[in-house]
Amino acid sequence: MARGIGRQVIVELGHFALVMALVAALIQTTIPLIGATRGEARWIAVSRPAALAQFAFVAASFLALIVAHVDSDFSVLNVVQNSHSAKPLIYRISGVWGNHEGSMILWLQILTLFGAGVALFGSQLRPAFQARVLAVMGALGVAFGLFILLTSNPFARVGEPPLDGLGLNPVLQDPGLAFHPPVLYTGYVGLAVSFAFAVAALMEGRVDAVWARWVRPWTLAAWIALTVGIAMGSWWAYYELGWGGWWAWDPVENASFVPWLVATALIHSVIVVERREALKTWTVLLAILAFSMSLLGTFLVRSGVLTSVHAFANDPARGVAILLILGIFIGGALALFAWRAPKLVQGGLFAMVSREGALIANNAILGACAAAVLLATLYPLIAQTLLGRTLSVGPQVFDFFFPPMIALALALLPIGVALPWKRGDFGAATQRLRYAAAAAIGIVVLTLAFVSANAWAVFFGLALAAWVAAGTITDWAVRTKLGTGSLKLTFARALGLPRATWGMVMAHLGVAIVTLGIVTDSTWKEEAALLFKPGQSIAALGYTLTLDKIEKNLPHENYTSTRATLRFVRDGRTVLVLHPERRFFPLQQTETTEAAITTTFFRDIYATLGEQRGEEWIVRVQWRPLVAFIWFGAMTMAFGGMLSLSDRRFRLGAPVRAKTRTAGAPAE
C-alpha cells in the first residue's frame, strides 16, 4: 500500500478543483446574465469559456475521486465507507457513484458535460440566448456545487485511516450498477438543458420554431438516456433481486418513471411547436415540469423521505438542503412562467381532429399518468403529514389506474399518426386503419384459438399491442406508398423518408413490443417452488428437473458461493443445465441470490436457489414467456429516439431558418 506523496495529494487537488468548479459556475451564472440583459457582448462572451472551465474542473475532481477509490486510499472517509481493498477493480470504480457523495459528483459531472455541449455545439444560437441558457445551467451548478461541498463532501479525510474499508453493498456489486446510474443520471440531468432553454425563452419572452428545433434534440437525448436507464434498472431488478419482478412501483422506480412520462409528453409537444408554432405555453411548462420531476426524483432518492428498496441513499438532513434547491428552482421557474407565459404569442390554428389535436390528447394522457403516479407515490407522505395516518400504497393501487389510462393513449396512437396537421378527417383516418383494426382482432382470435387465458382484459391488451404495431406499419406503408408502385420504388421512398420519421416508426413499434411483453409475461408466466434433495428429480413446468449437485463454499475474489447444477430433461433428453447460486459476502455478512437465466426468442427460464431446509434445498423455477420483449421493446424505443436524433435537420441546426423565421417571433 505504499503510495508516493504525489498520489496522496490528488485528493486535495480534487477538492480544490471542486471549489474552482463552483467559482466557474458562479461566473457562468452571473456575468453573462448581466451581459445579456444589458447587451454587453464582452460580458456575454464569458459564458462559453466559463461553462467549459466548470466542466474541466468537475472532471478533474471526479477523476481524483476515482483515483482515490481505485487506490483504496482509506484516509478518505468516502472510500472507507464504500470500498474495500478486496473489491474487484470494476466495482471500485463503479462504487464511486454507488454512494451518495459520489453520485452527486456524477450528477454535477453530467450537468457540466451538457453545459459544455451547449457551449460547444450551440455556437449557432444567438449569443445572448445561449448566455441565458448557460446561466441557468450555471445556477444549477452553483446550487449542487454548494450542496456537495457543504453537506456531502466526498473528499473529507478521516483522522486515523483504518486498515481497510467497509465495502460496497453486495447487491450493488453487479456489472449493471456500473452503467445504470450514469445512464439514468444522463437522462435526469439532460432535462436540465430543456429546463434552461425554457427559462431562457421566458426571460426573453419568445418561443418559436427555432427554439423548438434546438430544444428537441437535447430533450430527445435526455429521453433516450432515461428510457435506456429505466430499462436497465428494470432488467437489473429482474435478474439481480432474485424474484424475477421487473417493475414493483417502488418510489425510486417511480422517481425515474414520472420524469420519463413528462419527457415523453415533451418530445411530442415540442414537435407541434416546431412544425406549427402552436402549444408554446404548454411546451414551456412541460420543459420546466420535466426537469422539476427529475429534481424531485433526486430528492426522493437522496433524502429517504419515502422508504424504498434503494434505502442505501437515505439521509434526512440532506433532504432539507435538496428541498431548498427544489423550492428555488421549481418555484422560481414556475413564478417566471406565471409572469411571462401570457405574453407568448400563440401560433398556428388547428381543429380538434388533427395531428395537433392527437398530440394534445397524448400530452393530456401522459401528463395525467405522471400526475397520478406522482400523487400515489407521495400519498403515504401526504397521509402521514396532513391526515395523521400511516398507510401504504402498494402496486395494487398503481395497477388499478395506470393500465386503463395508458391503454387510452395506446388506443389513440395509430389514429393520431394517421391524422394530418391542421385539420383531419376522422373517417378517412379510421378508413386507413381498417387493416390495423383487422390485424388486432385477428391476433386476438388466433390467441384465443391456441392459448387459454382467464381474463378478457388480456385480449384487450394484446389487441392494443397489435393495433399499435399494425397502425404504425400502416402509416409507414402509406408514407412509402407501398403497393402503388414497384417494390424498388417503395424501397427508394423508404430510404428517402427522414430519419425522424423512421425514428417515430421504430419508437412506436417499441411501444407495441413492450406492451406485448408485459401482457404476455403477466398472463402466462408459470412458476414452481420445489424442495430437492441433491440427486432428486421432480416434474415441473413441462420438464423433469434434476438437482444434480450442490457445490458449497466455492471461493471468489470477495465472496463465496453455493452453486447448484439444475438439469432440465424433456423427452429423455437434457435440454438445459442452469447454475443458480447463492453468494455470501463475509465482509457485510450478507447473502445474495444469483438467478440463472436462459433466454430464447419466446421465453426465459429463470431459476433461483433458495435456502437449505435440512437435507433439502428450495429451488424456484419460472417460465417467462416473451419477458425479454419488455427490455427489447424499450431498447427499440430508444433506438427510434437515436434515429430521430440523427435527423439531418438537427445536425444542420436552425440558423438557416432562423433568418427567415425570427420575424414572427417576438412576444411583446
Added chain:
Amino acid sequence: MKRISAALMMLALFIPLGARAVEPGEELSNPALEARARSISAELRCLVCQNESIDTSEADLARDLRRIVRERLKAGDSDTQVVDFMVARYGEFVLLKPRVNWHTAILWAAPLTILFIGLFAIGFSVLRRSGGTPLPEVAQLSEGERLKLNAIQRSQPDEA
C-alpha cells in the same frame, strides 16, 4: 358502466407482482384455499422489508405472516376476517392496497379525475381557440401551381 369498470379492474391484472417466496412446505393442499391465501398475501406488506408483500418476501416475519394467513383460512375465516385480523394487529400500514375511505378518497379518485379534467380542459381550450375563427378555406390551386408543388414535393419528401 358496470362492464367498463369490470374491464378496467381486469386490466389491472396486467402488471404482475413478483414471483412468490412461498416455500413448498407452506402451501395448502386445498387449491382454492391456497389461491385465496396467495391473493391475500400479495396485499399485505412485509413489515421488515422495504416495499415488498409477504407473498414475495423471504424474510422470516413474512413467512410467519403467510403461515398465519393460511391457518386462519383453514380455520374457516373469510378473506375480510383475515385482513381485519392483520390490520388489528399491525395497523393500516400493513395494507398495500389501502381501503377506500375518506382518508384515501383522493388517492383512489384522483387519477381518473385528473385524466378527465385534463382532456376536458384541453378540448375546451382547443375549441375556444379554433371554434370562433374557422380555419381559412384552402383556395384551389391552378394547374401550374399544382405541377410546381408536385415537383417540390418530389424533391423534398415529407418530414414527420
